[in-house]
Amino acid sequence: MTYIITSKCVGVCDTSCVKVCPVDCIHGPINKTGSGAEVDELKAKPDGLKGLQLYIDSETCIDCGACEPECPVDAIYPSPEDAPAEEKESVRKNFEFYGNAVPPGF
Numbered sequence: 001m002t003y004i005i006t007s008k009c010v011g012v013c014d015t016s017c018v019k020v021c022p023v024d025c026i027h028g029p030i031n032k033t034g035s036g037a038e039v040d041e042l043k044a045k046p047d048g049l050k051g052l053q054l055y056i057d058s059e060t061c062i063d064c065g066a067c068e069p070e071c072p073v074d075a076i077y078p079s080p081e082d083a084p085a086e087e088k089e090s091v092r093k094n095f096e097f098y099g100n101a102v103p104p105g106f
């Protein structure tokens, strides 16, 4: 399975999670391999982070759990199934962002 980031990250993109991930599998909101490096530049623009969030690459995540307690807005869940029902679209985006297969039911 994989950890996932939900919509609570939208507009926050704090990147604390990125710093602790041992396998460098958290990226976005735009660059699929940039580890959130574009966030600072976006933050400097008015509404630069509007509607944007980071995503976890399900193909690389090793389920270590290091990211979850680091998030200041509790946006991270241990699996798609653990996320609240209203976060289905957000869960799906974690997979679609990297071109990974979306799990059944999402």
Ligand code: SF4
Pocket: 005, 008, 009, 010, 012, 013, 014, 015, 016, 017, 018, 053, 054, 070, 071, 072, 073, 074, 075, 076
């Ligand atoms: S999931 Fe949390 S810690 Fe990671 S970028 Fe989003 S707001 Fe920041």
Ligand code: SF4
Pocket: 003, 020, 021, 022, 023, 024, 025, 026, 056, 060, 061, 062, 063, 064, 065, 066, 067, 068
């Ligand atoms: S659970 Fe571990 S490997 Fe997966 S995204 Fe979080 S820190 Fe990275």
